[in-house]
Amino acid sequence: MSQRHFATIAARAGIAQDSAHEAVTPPMYLTTTYRLKALGKAGAYDYSRSNNPTRDLLADALAELEGGAKAIVTNTGMSACVLALQLLTPEDTLVIPHDCYGGSYRLFTNLAERKRSFKLAIVNFQQGDWAERIQAAKPAMIWLETPSNPLLQITDIRAVCQLAKTLGSKVVVDNTFLTPVLQQPLALGADIVVHSTTKYINGHSDVVAGAVICADQVVGDELKWWANCLGITGAAFDAYMTLRGLRTLLPRMQQHQANAERIVAFLQQQPLVSKVYYPGLPEHPGHAIAKTQQQGFGAMLSFDLAVEPALLQGFLDALQCFTLAQSLGGIESLICHPGSMTHASMSAEAQATAGIGPTLLRLSVGIEGIDDLLADLAQGFAVLEAASQSGKPKGHSTGNLASDKAAAAVTDAGDTAGNKQEFSPSLSLSPALTALW
Incomplete structure (x- = not known):
């Protein structure tokens, strides 16, 4: 070194x-x-x-x-x-x-x-x-x-x-x-x-x-x-x-990580979040090992939403600072649905084995002002809460996640696998995109 x-x-x-x-x-x-x-x-x-x-x-x-x-x-x-x-x-x-x-x-x-x-x-x-x-x-x-x-x-x-x-x-x-x-x-x-x-x-x-x-x-x-x-x-x-x-790697990583820590704390307080995945949390099963081999916990995190998959699109539509997109690690904040995006090439069985469920979302936390990022997520959760209470999805349907038929199929797949949540990429992607990803 x-x-x-x-x-x-x-x-x-x-x-x-x-x-x-x-x-x-x-x-x-x-x-x-x-x-x-x-x-x-x-x-x-x-x-x-x-x-x-x-x-x-x-x-x-x-x-x-x-x-x-x-x-x-x-x-x-x-x-x-x-x-x-x-x-x-x-x-x-x-x-x-x-x-x-x-x-x-x-x-x-x-x-x-x-x-x-x-x-x-x-x-x-x-x-x-x-x-x-x-x-x-x-x-x-x-x-x-x-x-x-x-x-x-x-x-x-x-x-x-x-x-x-x-x-x-x-x-x-x-x-x-x-x-x-x-x-x-x-x-x-x-x-x-x-x-x-x-x-x-x-x-x-x-x-x-x-x-x-x-x-x-x-x-x-x-x-x-x-x-x-x-x-x-x-x-x-x-x-x-x-x-x-x-040349700006270190200051970028410092700001990325500082923002991520604040967002993790925010997500832990959300009743519609069933689980947060972040090694910086003491209850994370890998926390102790991460402390010994890492110099920080990074700026990537994921969380499961305690809602029907059909409600995801309304949540995503409400976000303005978090962009729904592939990739990670840029100065801008991104949100990703692994089951239909980064891990769509895995079978439903492989996704279930890996623990990737239909309401799992992944954040790549950027370096924007943390108050803006928190307000953005709060706006999304407000829409999600209203939709969950009314029992109807909020926001327009794009054909990606909000289809009631797709959501039902996802739920059935999860029940079949012994209550393990699964997601079939073919339910949310066009045939061309399914072949690509």
Whole structure:
């Protein structure tokens, strides 16, 4: 781990490193190719898919922030996942958590089942037998997501890494939710960290990109080779924009988290909220572990509403500061319905197993004025309370969540599964969107 403070590393990423004209803010190298001085005498750069000065500045900063030996910047967060998986063979077993991000779940299951790229074992790290199940699987790689998306469950990174070393397994940790400001998995024993830098690292919802940071230089060099081979390295413009966002990472995370803590306290007082998922709460089952391996509890939280699913749309329509949208980690506040959005690619059964119900909502808390955010939520709850008392949904129907037929189907599905709430993506998405997500 670097001796410099996180704020210094982030704020000075690429600053005063221009060798051509001594520019304080580094220039953006949009060139695709570079002049060779002579045959067989290529310099550090020859083609930007392989190497690019702007992208390298970002990679160096991310490696220093995470305390890694090498970082590779990719063109999406999902391609960062794909890159890490290149270390596996068809004979290897990958262990994944049962409640990981829907896009990651889709990638892992389809590569294992349709492409036979590796064998797959799904483990619930919240159950007491997780270690025995991992030992039985004999994995080459263990994939962790902590806090998990969307239920913010906590996995003991250090304990998993200690077990992995006895098995000769590599541990990959998705650190997107917390960033290196709040959690450093490599320092806890992990081998690889992945990020969707689309989220908090960039922080402005205007770039799609990812990153892989490796503790070991040799592993990093191998994955850099694969990134060039597969053609999944990030673009110079995206790297430039991400560098600009990275420089304010620490103050952004501080404000994000401060706002989230106030919103959690507000939600706990709402009679129509049946449960709040946030590791900062003492009653959260992962609270004690989070305190030992994190430097804060982050700004992502979820909550279940104690209402019929048909009433959700009225609540969402009343919000003005929280935008209904995919993604997270930008300076703006977003609200998401995981069952029909981020985790729609999971089957109803998989969603139920993961604990994703039809009235679960996820918040990515932004940096707006907290009084405005609280007033916005209060307005939504006022509409929700009036609708629940009258027994009729408030707000216009968009065809997404407010359909009485869809709500009834969701309720029936939950009853069939032994009172576990399930949500079928096909009930709320058009066929085109169902195929996409």
